[in-house]
């Protein structure tokens with residue numbers, strides 16, 4: 001890519017090009033009088049997407065974050081292009097897993113020597 005553009009170039013039908021990867025993304029108005037850049041033609045089931053990253057379309061065409069937990073099993077949602085963009089870092093989608101991984105990393109560091117093998121399991125005689 002050449003010169004960095006100030007803002008995504010607008011194309012007809014609410015499409016704009018991602019300034020990072022150059023792919024098309026849908027520019028959609030949000031309930032909060034703002035815009036969000038969504039991945040086109042992608043409607044995953046809401047429960048497969050972390051709550052704060054689910055966008056659902058309202059009847060007037062605007063979108064809003066669908067933070068309902070647990071989500072309706074059949075509810076579809078949309079995701080921001082930045083989650084699928086190959087040129088942008090992925091945000092921390094599952095913070096509790098990140099915390100678990102950090103905790104486990106600390107645990108492995110603490111284990112300077114491997115644990116002794118467990119004794120073979122003995123079953124009491126049933127008679």
Ligand SMILES: [Zn+2]
Pocket residue numbers: 018019020021022023081082084085086087
């Ligand atoms: Zn992109």
